[in-house]
Amino acid sequence: MLIPIGDITTEAGATIVGAEIAVQRWGEFRGDPNGRNNVLLVEHALTGDSQATDWWCEAIGPGKALDTDKWCVVCTNAIGSCYGSTGPSSKHPDGGTWGSRFPAISIRDMVTAEAAALDALGIGRVHAVLGGSMGGARTLEWTLLYPERVDFALVLAVSARASAWQIGIQTAQITSITQDPAWQGGDYHGTGTTPDAGLAAARRIAHLTYRGELEIDERFGTSPQPGENPLGQFREDGQRFSVQSYLEHQGRKLTERFDAGCYVALTEALNRHDVGRGRGGLNKALHSINVPTMVVGVDTDILYPYHQQEHLSRNLGNLLAMAKLSSPVGHDAFLVEARQMDRILRNFIMLTEQTPSGRDLDATRGVYDI
Amino acid sequence: MLIPIGDITTEAGATIVGAEIAVQRWGEFRGDPNGRNNVLLVEHALTGDSQATDWWCEAIGPGKALDTDKWCVVCTNAIGSCYGSTGPSSKHPDGGTWGSRFPAISIRDMVTAEAAALDALGIGRVHAVLGGSMGGARTLEWTLLYPERVDFALVLAVSARASAWQIGIQTAQITSITQDPAWQGGDYHGTGTTPDAGLAAARRIAHLTYRGELEIDERFGTSPQPGENPLGQFREDGQRFSVQSYLEHQGRKLTERFDAGCYVALTEALNRHDVGRGRGGLNKALHSINVPTMVVGVDTDILYPYHQQEHLSRNLGNLLAMAKLSSPVGHDAFLVEARQMDRILRNFIMLTEQTPSGRDLDATRGVYDI
Numbered sequence: 001m002l003i004p005i006g007d008i009t010t011e012a013g014a015t016i017v018g019a020e021i022a023v024q025r026w027g028e029f030r031g032d033p034n035g036r037n038n039v040l041l042v043e044h045a046l047t048g049d050s051q052a053t054d055w056w057c058e059a060i061g062p063g064k065a066l067d068t069d070k071w072c073v074v075c076t077n078a079i080g081s082c083y084g085s086t087g088p089s090s091k092h093p094d095g096g097t098w099g100s101r102f103p104a105i106s107i108r109d110m111v112t113a114e115a116a117a118l119d120a121l122g123i124g125r126v127h128a129v130l131g132g133s134m135g136g137a138r139t140l141e142w143t144l145l146y147p148e149r150v151d152f153a154l155v156l157a158v159s160a161r162a163s164a165w166q167i168g169i170q171t172a173q174i175t176s177i178t179q180d181p182a183w184q185g186g187d188y189h190g191t192g193t194t195p196d197a198g199l200a201a202a203r204r205i206a207h208l209t210y211r212g213e214l215e216i217d218e219r220f221g222t223s224p225q226p227g228e229n230p231l232g233q234f235r236e237d238g239q240r241f242s243v244q245s246y247l248e249h250q251g252r253k254l255t256e257r258f259d260a261g262c263y264v265a266l267t268e269a270l271n272r273h274d275v276g277r278g279r280g281g282l283n284k285a286l287h288s289i290n291v292p293t294m295v296v297g298v299d300t301d302i303l304y305p306y307h308q309q310e311h312l313s314r315n316l317g318n319l320l321a322m323a324k325l326s327s328p329v330g331h332d333a334f335l336v337e338a339r340q341m342d343r344i345l346r347n348f349i350m351l352t353e354q355t356p357s358g359r360d361l362d363a364t365r366g367v368y369d370i
Numbered sequence: 371m372l373i374p375i376g377d378i379t380t381e382a383g384a385t386i387v388g389a390e391i392a393v394q395r396w397g398e399f400r401g402d403p404n405g406r407n408n409v410l411l412v413e414h415a416l417t418g419d420s421q422a423t424d425w426w427c428e429a430i431g432p433g434k435a436l437d438t439d440k441w442c443v444v445c446t447n448a449i450g451s452c453y454g455s456t457g458p459s460s461k462h463p464d465g466g467t468w469g470s471r472f473p474a475i476s477i478r479d480m481v482t483a484e485a486a487a488l489d490a491l492g493i494g495r496v497h498a499v500l501g502g503s504m505g506g507a508r509t510l511e512w513t514l515l516y517p518e519r520v521d522f523a524l525v526l527a528v529s530a531r532a533s534a535w536q537i538g539i540q541t542a543q544i545t546s547i548t549q550d551p552a553w554q555g556g557d558y559h560g561t562g563t564t565p566d567a568g569l570a571a572a573r574r575i576a577h578l579t580y581r582g583e584l585e586i587d588e589r590f591g592t593s594p595q596p597g598e599n600p601l602g603q604f605r606e607d608g609q610r611f612s613v614q615s616y617l618e619h620q621g622r623k624l625t626e627r628f629d630a631g632c633y634v635a636l637t638e639a640l641n642r643h644d645v646g647r648g649r650g651g652l653n654k655a656l657h658s659i660n661v662p663t664m665v666v667g668v669d670t671d672i673l674y675p676y677h678q679q680e681h682l683s684r685n686l687g688n689l690l691a692m693a694k695l696s697s698p699v700g701h702d703a704f705l706v707e708a709r710q711m712d713r714i715l716r717n718f719i720m721l722t723e724q725t726p727s728g729r730d731l732d733a734t735r736g737v738y739d740i
Contacts, residue, residue, distance in 0.1 A: 165583030213535030
């Protein structure tokens with residue numbers, strides 16, 4: 001379903017006119033739209049979409065950890081993406097495609113737009129917001145921008161702000177795309193050419209930050225791609241190690257399902273991720289969060305190393321729990337390690353049912369203050 | 371000094387005609403050129419050169435750990451490089467530049483060529499071979515190709531073979547260069563254009579694998595480059611975070627001192643690094659090494675993670691010692707952490723003076739066998 005949310009003014013002051021947000025829902029809504037209810041708001045990662053039961057199929061469904069017989073799971077597509085919500089590849093109200101007219105957005109802008117979509121749906125408050133990676137960044141911002149609308153939060157495989165290393169590797173990806181001659185300043189839509197080579201190159205780099213070297217090496221090692229000889233007298237592009245073929249496949253797959261301009265927009269938003277901006281710094285911002293928040297990291301994550309989740313756990317104002325995924329897979333473990341994630345999600349849901357929410361605590365404090 | 375070594379046949383069967391190797395030396399030679407002597411053969415990393423007293427200035431010199439008052443330090447430029455030894459940017463005997471005529475080389479080819487250069491100098495044996503990263507790979511291959519010529523070895527920040535992750539990230543760098551239109555199939559020399567953009571992009575990616583995210587983040591965090599605003603209404607290439615400016619500077623610096631074709635050739639050699647090839651597999655090859663070998667790794671190295679040095683230590687036939695650099699710097703710590711490296715190098719030298727060499731052990735075994 002597409003929800004019109006009108007004009008959105010970004011954190012940096014630009015306007016996205018006539019914005020829309022794609023939303024999907026599983027399970028029946030129960031409770032008070034502005035009070036206690038059963039909504040679990042799930043936040044997707046960089047190239048994800050609102051079809052959460054696809055990319056988190058082991059986690060969401062009847063009888064699963066996010067049990068749709070009990071909970072109403074809602075997932076929106078981030079503004080800037082290409083899966084229904086308004087982004088660089090969307091039609092502009094004035095004609096043509098947004099392209100380079102689409103402004104730079106921040107994680108906060110995604111949450112602002114998402115909150116507007118929930119408003120339009122009449123959902124004033126949710127039981128929990130959950131997400132990993134870019135979805136984790138959005139979850140954190142929910143607890144800062146709209147603490148009164150979030151009872152609990154689960155933040156997976158992310159940090160309080162982009163690290164310089166992340167900005168570096170993410171910028172390498174953006175540059176791969178913008179230096180592709182087919183990029184045309186971001187206005188390639190409708191020209192008949194698309195910066196597929198740049199987007200594929202970006203994805204190959206990104207994939208090596210999503211997947212742990214232990215897992216990739218266990219799968220491919222130094223094996224040649226069948227029928228090819230990467231050890232010949234001269235280096236040839238068509239004579240590859242298996243891992244090269246695998247990464248090229250990952251790159252090609254993304255060009256078939258994702259828009260390069262949207263990839264740049266969302267990656268730029270990750271570069272700008274910083275919960276401390278305008279809030280007196282990182283730790284002061286984290287300390288101000290009263291939403292009970294569970295933090296999860298992955299032991300082999302090189303993109304968002306575990307020390308970044310430890311940093312969150314030390315500084316969050318209301319830490320609910322902390323868990324570590326042990327996996328050779330690296331960053332993507334929150335999507336891949338279904339068995340461990342099942343335990344973590346069930347623990348999180350159980351804790352949310354046994355713990356006073358941030359709002360309850362505020363109410364209690366209010367009583368004592370009198 | 372340039373040493374002609376004649377024609378070199380590569381592991382894959384191609385020929386490099388009329389090859390030369392650049393060699394430098396510090397300290398006086400003492401001892402038997404084919405027996406015990408005071409030669410320390412130092413092996414440089416990917417973009418290094420034979421001027422070891424530049425890039426390892428804290429380690430080599432009078433009174434330093436590799437004390438040139440006592441030891442004769444020798445350093446050669448790897449074949450395939452652009453610092454004097456024959457490589458893609460060298461003049462071809464038939465005219466013009468080698469360019470795409472330069473074959474793919476392996477780490478073993480580098481060692482074969484280096485051994486030929488030592489032959490030409492009359493050095494039949496060395497007290498020790500030492501090197502990190504690509505230099506560590508060369509050191510390992512010395513102990514396998516010419517165990518009778520090496521008394522001791524020090525292997526830093528490397529693995530027994532390329533991991534699939536390394537092949538992936540290194541191929542991303544090669545592709546950055548070869549997809550630059552100025553690459554011209556590798557025959558850009560003399561055309562007036564050089565694939566600087568591709569080489570700089572490769573270096574920016576590489577640099578993020580050489581430097582730990584802790585160190586980069588401590589230095590740059592999310593600071594904007596002075597005078598620029600990376601948080602404006604639209605993403606602009608000229609409005610950068612400090613870390614982007616830093617990485618662009620690293621890329622530009624490399625284009626001013628290194629040849630793109632040589633970068634591709636040496637990176638391809640790293641992709642082919644595998645001490646197990648043709649030797650019955652990795653662990654069998656390692657177990658066969660009787661040269662007493664010290665292994666050193668860095669706790670925060672994501673390019674050659676410490677578990678790879680632990681793997682070496684478990685499987686080397688004659689482990690002399692093991693040490694870990696503790697550093698936020700990552701892979702480059704063996705070049706940067708001068709104080710820790712000083713202790714490690716002094717310990718290594720002391721051990722080599724107190725321990726029977728592989729050759730001594732063989733001689734002993736010979737006596738016992740009678």
